[in-house]
């Protein structure tokens with residue numbers, strides 16, 4: 499059901515946002531400046547989408563989950579309580595980004611099935627954003643060609 503997909507998207511986006519924000523704070527190394535800014539871009543964009551997702555839930559006449567406990571129950575990605583090295587941060591967030599892409603596609607399909615083109619457009623935009631982040635993280639992780 500569309501509203502269930504929206505709730506899953508909300509909880510997972512919250513976990514993803516929190517992880518990117520933590521990585522923004524704690525990243526270290528020679529790429530510090532670039533990665534600090536990159537993780538900021540990811541969490542700021544995701545934060546904006548969280549509000550939109552919750553408000554879409556309200557347009558279905560259901561209440562939006564609004565607690566860390568509920569977000570954790572709903573999230574499809576695990577949190578990170580340790581401080582990984584920058585390369586592991588990228589590897590982990592890349593895998594989570596793939597989950598965000600998969601959830602965006604699922605949301606797009608259920609929105610279309612229920613005639614909610616507004617939500618389908620939003621889901622397509624999320625797929626585009628996360629697709630860009632996946633490309634950028636993959637590029638960071640690749641060894642430079644000689």
Ligand SMILES: [Fe+2]
Pocket residue numbers: 522538
């Ligand atoms: Fe900051």
